[in-house]
Amino acid sequence: MSVIVESQITVIAKADLRRGYYRLTLAPFSKIRSIKPGQFIHLQVPQCEVFFRRAFSIYDVDREKRSLDLIFKVFGRGTTALAKIRKGEQYSILGPLGNSFAMPSKKEKVMLVAGGIGMPPMYFLTKQLIAKKHDPKRILFFYGGYDKADLVDIARIRKLGAKVIPVTENGSSGFKGLVTEAVLKELDGGMERVRMYACGPEPMLRAVDALAVERGIPGQVSLEAPMPCGIGICLGCVKELRAGGHTRVCREGPVYEMGEVVI
Amino acid sequence: MTPDLSVTLAGVKFANPILTASGTCGYGEELADMYDLSELGGIVTKTITLAPRLGHPPPRTAETCSGMLNAIGLANVGVDEFIEQKLTFLEKFDTKVVVNVAGTKAQDYVDLSARLADQPRADMVELNFSCPNVEVGMEIATNAELAEKAVAAVKKVFPRPVIAKLSPNVTDIVSIARACEAGGADALSMINTLVGMAVDIETYRPRLTNNTGGLSGPAIKPVALAMVHKVYRAVKIPIIGIGGIADYRDVIEFFLCGASAVQVGTSLFIDPTGPIKIKRDLLKYLARHRLKSIRELTGQVRIYS
Numbered sequence: 001m002s003v004i005v006e007s008q009i010t011v012i013a014k015a016d017l018r019r020g021y022y023r024l025t026l027a028p029f030s031k032i033r034s035i036k037p038g039q040f041i042h043l044q045v046p047q048c049e050v051f052f053r054r055a056f057s058i059y060d061v062d063r064e065k066r067s068l069d070l071i072f073k074v075f076g077r078g079t080t081a082l083a084k085i086r087k088g089e090q091y092s093i094l095g096p097l098g099n100s101f102a103m104p105s106k107k108e109k110v111m112l113v114a115g116g117i118g119m120p121p122m123y124f125l126t127k128q129l130i131a132k133k134h135d136p137k138r139i140l141f142f143y144g145g146y147d148k149a150d151l152v153d154i155a156r157i158r159k160l161g162a163k164v165i166p167v168t169e170n171g172s173s174g175f176k177g178l179v180t181e182a183v184l185k186e187l188d189g190g191m192e193r194v195r196m197y198a199c200g201p202e203p204m205l206r207a208v209d210a211l212a213v214e215r216g217i218p219g220q221v222s223l224e225a226p227m228p229c230g231i232g233i234c235l236g237c238v239k240e241l242r243a244g245g246h247t248r249v250c251r252e253g254p255v256y257e258m259g260e261v262v263i
Numbered sequence: 264m265t266p267d268l269s270v271t272l273a274g275v276k277f278a279n280p281i282l283t284a285s286g287t288c289g290y291g292e293e294l295a296d297m298y299d300l301s302e303l304g305g306i307v308t309k310t311i312t313l314a315p316r317l318g319h320p321p322p323r324t325a326e327t328c329s330g331m332l333n334a335i336g337l338a339n340v341g342v343d344e345f346i347e348q349k350l351t352f353l354e355k356f357d358t359k360v361v362v363n364v365a366g367t368k369a370q371d372y373v374d375l376s377a378r379l380a381d382q383p384r385a386d387m388v389e390l391n392f393s394c395p396n397v398e399v400g401m402e403i404a405t406n407a408e409l410a411e412k413a414v415a416a417v418k419k420v421f422p423r424p425v426i427a428k429l430s431p432n433v434t435d436i437v438s439i440a441r442a443c444e445a446g447g448a449d450a451l452s453m454i455n456t457l458v459g460m461a462v463d464i465e466t467y468r469p470r471l472t473n474n475t476g477g478l479s480g481p482a483i484k485p486v487a488l489a490m491v492h493k494v495y496r497a498v499k500i501p502i503i504g505i506g507g508i509a510d511y512r513d514v515i516e517f518f519l520c521g522a523s524a525v526q527v528g529t530s531l532f533i534d535p536t537g538p539i540k541i542k543r544d545l546l547k548y549l550a551r552h553r554l555k556s557i558r559e560l561t562g563q564v565r566i567y568s
Contacts, residue, residue, distance in 0.1 A: 002298065003297075004296055006535065049328055051326050051327065051329055051330060051480060052326050052532065053533060229532035229533075229535070231294075233287060233294065233531060234287065234333070234335075234532050235335050236324030236335070237321070238318075238323070240320070245317065246318070
């Protein structure tokens with residue numbers, strides 16, 4: 001039986017989260033039970049100018065309904081086309097793709113660093129950690145954006161029970177500054193064994209990665225790259241490994257150890 | 264009765280006319296995660312060079328209207344690892360294996376073909392004279408005399424059929440096609456990508472670190488069809504059509520213009536299972552047109568006089 005499937009999926013719900021953010025619920029997906037946090041799907045919104053599929057981290061899954069949730073922000077041609085799709089329409093989905101996060105030890109304090117639209121895989125991982133009985137009080141979810149409007153679905157994250165720390169550059173909510181500054185402040189106040197996970201814009205990932213390497217904190221980052229194929233056959237999404245050579249973000253990634261990739 | 268999809272090129276029988284194009288299916292391992300490679304008529308491997316190549320730095324692909332630009336730079340494991348690891352992986356599938364090779368000079372093609380000569384799993388070799396992204400083979404691709412000599416030299420060392428893959432980036436593709444035929448090529452595959460460019464208007468930077476790249480996908484299909492049509496009328500050896508094939512209708516068009524088989528490339532990036540759907544739809548088309556075999560379609564376009 002195939003690990004990866006291509007199939008038609010229906011838009012069950014589409015929520016406008018304002019300021020260009022949308023949440024989609026798609027179903028049914030036959031591989032729903034095999035999906036792990038950190039994995040992504042490749043969605044096709046066929047148009048002349050949107051030739052490739054678009055990759056989206058999996059935000060949440062409902063195993064009973066065989067549905068999955070995605071969040072995206074309108075940015076380029078692909079997401080502009082996606083913002084126009086309607087409930088009830090069918091699209092081709094390819095997945096589940098990529099590797100997934102390694103689970104922490106229960107002794108470790110977990111710090112998740114989510115920047116803007118990098119939030120979905122951090123949410124899915126948090127949900128999984130709590131399901132696996134990781135103490136919610138020892139899960140810190142840093143959620144950074146420019147404005148509080150960028151902290152989409154923050155109420156849903158809070159419902160998981162982890163400690164959510166909002167961070168905004170303009171100070172409209174929570175800690176004022178960059179998410180990495182909030183992380184640094186927390187690290188300086190504690191002596192516990194920490195494991196970090198991060199997903200967000202490249203400058204943020206670069207900073208978190210450097211911080212983790214400098215302090216010897218284990219953890220993983222989930223990277224983003226334009227992916228023509230998503231399954232490892234086009235070699236378009238490669239990044240440079242610190243140890244030398246290239247890695248395919250879609251196939252060997254998108255999740256990498258801190259310090260593994262040149263970000 | 265089920266129509267026959269099998270085709271025979273230069274004595275090699277393919278169960279169906281759908282091959283996967285070089286550089287769009289790796290060495291088959293990833294597609295094998297999704298379906299049995301025995302579904303394919305053949306698999307054309309990623310271009311193999313004598314030494315391993317890392318390829319160009321990213322970004323090395325860019326989306327375009329109905330197509331893509333790529334300048335991967337022939338990233339590959341090199342012929343030694345290819346024979347040891349990749350070719351052995353392909354042994355378990357009932358499909359034809361065409362090994363695509365490239366070098367910087369004619370002797371490289373000869374050396375590579377000689378290495379593959381005693382590898383029976385390499386059913387055919389395809390000479391990549393036409394990658395537009397690296398200083399590889401381009402001189403051979405655009406010079407009829409060099410192309411003829413290179414094919415003839417490879418024919419001396421490789422005991423099975425040899426395919427010459429043609430570049431569209433030439434003034435007269437017919438003269439190159441004829442030269443390859445004269446050199447002893449058993450088949451032609453055409454076309455490779457067209458040189459193209461895209462620029463980011465915010466940074467003024469080209470979208471590829473190689474500055475230019477090869478355009479592929481549905482955007483180039485009309486160019487490919489015109490070239491296949493032209494070459495079909497000028498040579499006797501079979502033509503494998505390539506260029507923007509995404510569904511069965513595209514395959515039929517290529518056959519009508521003179522192809523005896525096809526390669527599906529860029530569209531695999533969008534739907535890796537495409538070849539299976541194409542086969543299913545070809546059978547329906549042939550039945551609807553009361554054709555016993557897809558072979559009946561080759562060159563049957565009814566041109567206006």
